[in-house]
Amino acid sequence: MAEAMKMRATMEGNVVDVKVLIQHPMETGLMKDAKTDKLIPAHFINQVVATLNGKTVLDAQWGVGIAQNPFIGFRIKGAKPGDKVGVNAVDNLGTKFDGEVVVA
Amino acid sequence: MNQLRRAFLKNAGAVGTVAVAIAAGLLKPGAVFAAAWNSLAFTAKDPAEAIKNAGYSGAAESSDIVIKAPDIAENGAVVPITATSNIPGTTSMAIFVEKNPAPLIADFAFSNGAEPYISTRVKMAKTSIVRVSVKAGGKNYTSSREVKVTIGGCGG
Numbered sequence: 001m002a003e004a005m006k007m008r009a010t011m012e013g014n015v016v017d018v019k020v021l022i023q024h025p026m027e028t029g030l031m032k033d034a035k036t037d038k039l040i041p042a043h044f045i046n047q048v049v050a051t052l053n054g055k056t057v058l059d060a061q062w063g064v065g066i067a068q069n070p071f072i073g074f075r076i077k078g079a080k081p082g083d084k085v086g087v088n089a090v091d092n093l094g095t096k097f098d099g100e101v102v103v104a
Numbered sequence: 105m106n107q108l109r110r111a112f113l114k115n116a117g118a119v120g121t122v123a124v125a126i127a128a129g130l131l132k133p134g135a136v137f138a139a140a141w142n143s144l145a146f147t148a149k150d151p152a153e154a155i156k157n158a159g160y161s162g163a164a165e166s167s168d169i170v171i172k173a174p175d176i177a178e179n180g181a182v183v184p185i186t187a188t189s190n191i192p193g194t195t196s197m198a199i200f201v202e203k204n205p206a207p208l209i210a211d212f213a214f215s216n217g218a219e220p221y222i223s224t225r226v227k228m229a230k231t232s233i234v235r236v237s238v239k240a241g242g243k244n245y246t247s248s249r250e251v252k253v254t255i256g257g258c259g260g
Contacts, residue, residue, distance in 0.1 A: 071223075
């Protein structure tokens with residue numbers, strides 16, 4: 001589901017600034033459907049891993065409190081233009097999301 | 105989701121292909137993820153319990169953790185939070201919104217050159233203390249600030 005993820009990685013000095021947007025409803029499981037009055041089941045991304053040239057740089061666990069269509073920004077020291085930044089994510093239903101971007 | 109799965113199975117051609125993929129670990133959910141999801145910490149309703157279960161208890165207050173967040177958030181559904189730790193040797197960072205039904209928002213572990221910096225957007229049910237805790241050199245540190253919410257992020 002690469003189309004669900006948008007990424008940008010730009011150099012700022014010797015640090016690469018990475019911004020990631022993932023399309024996801026991030027349902028908490030606590031909200032009611034206005035029409036049916038039934039609880040909407042929890043559906044949220046709970047694990048996210050970022051890599052630089054295949055090496056893990058960020059290993060994250062998320063709860064339901066991350067806003068809908070999650071945004072995450074992080075920085076990696078020692079990267080250079082042409083390096084590859086990858087992101088893998090999975091939600092509580094097992095759906096996987098991944099993206100890759102070349103450092104500009 | 106089901107349709108997607110169906111399409112996938114169809115494209116795979118034969119069940120055998122899928123079995124091989126599973127055997128190769130390609131379809132194992134969370135194969136690249138180092139640790140199992142910390143459900144104990146993420147489902148805790150009490151902030152102190154969430155902090156404890158996430159492994160950030162006993163933290164010393166530190167002004168070297170810089171939290172950037174709005175003083176007043178008009179929309180609690182999307183509150184931008186940026187946190188930076190200036191404590192040398194910071195290996196992980198967790199964000200807590202103390203008044204949320206589930207106070208632990210996220211826990212980030214840094215390695216291989218990642219800076220102890222995170223920018224994200226969180227949900228806030230109501231006005232609350234936003235707490236950022238970090239682990240550095242075997243010790244825990246924490247900092248917090250209040251964010252006022254005018255419209256809650258949980259349909260309220």
